[in-house]
Amino acid sequence: MKNIVLIGFMGTGKSAVGRRLAARLGRQFVDTDEEIERVTGRTVAQLFAREGEVRFRSEEALVVKKVAARAGLVVATGGGAVLTPANVETLKQNGILIGLTTDPEIIFHRVRRKKDRPLLNGAGDLQTRIKEMLAARADAYGVAEFTVDTGRHGQEETVELIVKYLQ
Ligand code: S3P
Numbered sequence: 001m002k003n004i005v006l007i008g009f010m011g012t013g014k015s016a017v018g019r020r021l022a023a024r025l026g027r028q029f030v031d032t033d034e035e036i037e038r039v040t041g042r043t044v045a046q047l048f049a050r051e052g053e054v055r056f057r058s059e060e061a062l063v064v065k066k067v068a069a070r071a072g073l074v075v076a077t078g079g080g081a082v083l084t085p086a087n088v089e090t091l092k093q094n095g096i097l098i099g100l101t102t103d104p105e106i107i108f109h110r111v112r113r114k115k116d117r118p119l120l121n122g123a124g125d126l127q128t129r130i131k132e133m134l135a136a137r138a139d140a141y142g143v144a145e146f147t148v149d150t151g152r153h154g155q156e157e158t159v160e161l162i163v164k165y166l167q
Contacts, residue, residue: 001072004166005091008100008141009134010079010117011110013150013158017100018076021159031076035063044078048118061087068094080119082140092143098162099144102151104131 004021006014015031022029033044036059040047047056060081067075068090075095082088082097091097108127111120120129141147146165148158 003067003071003073003075003091003095004162005067005075005077005095005097006100007077007082007097007144008079008147009107009130009137010120011107012079012100012102013110013155014076014079014100017150017155017158017162018074020155021162022074024159024163025074027072027074029074029076030067032060032063032067032081033076033078035066036060036078039063043116045116045118053118057084060084064090067091070094079137082143083137088140088143096166097144098165099141099147100150100158101141101147102149104134106151107134 004027006018008014018031019029036047036056037043040059042050044056047059057080060078061084064077064081064087067073071094077091082091104127107130111117111130112126119133120126122129146162148161150158153161
């Protein structure tokens with residue numbers, strides 16, 4: 001049984017939808033960011049701050065390999081995991097890539113309260129930053145074979161749309 005791998009920008013709901021989808025299908029859920037934190041004993045924010053993005057990405061690539069070596073999981077990836085082509089290849093070998101997306105305004109409202117996303121904490125206007133990053137990453141998220149807009153569909157509905165697509 002292939003893994004179901006959720007990809008998409010920060011704040012599109014990968015972790016929340018992934019957890020619900022896993023419960024709905026009776027599958028095990030793995031969140032790559034949580035797994036990185038478990039393995040390294042540091043939060044994502046600490047890893048970025050103390051050791052830099054390069055170290056974070058190398059831990060992410062290791063976790064991607066580990067989850068791809070397993071089967072039948074629901075996996076929520078970090079928003080930057082599919083920026084690395086090797087990660088995409090690895091995840092696709094044993095996984096169906098499902099995209100979550102939504103409008104920059106909705107992402108802005110979802111992420112602005114949380115201070116744990118290092119790539120959004122930089123100087124400058126958060127709304128502009130989100131728009132720029134979304135545009136720069138549009139192609140990367142295009143590798144999903146099915147995509148749901150979580151601004152138009154609630155979490156339960158998103159889960160059902162994914163389940164229906166997979167049938
Ligand atoms: C990142 C997204 C984050 C986390 C890290 C980098 C990104 O995950 O992996 O801060 O590059 O988009 P979420 O998408 O779960 O916020």
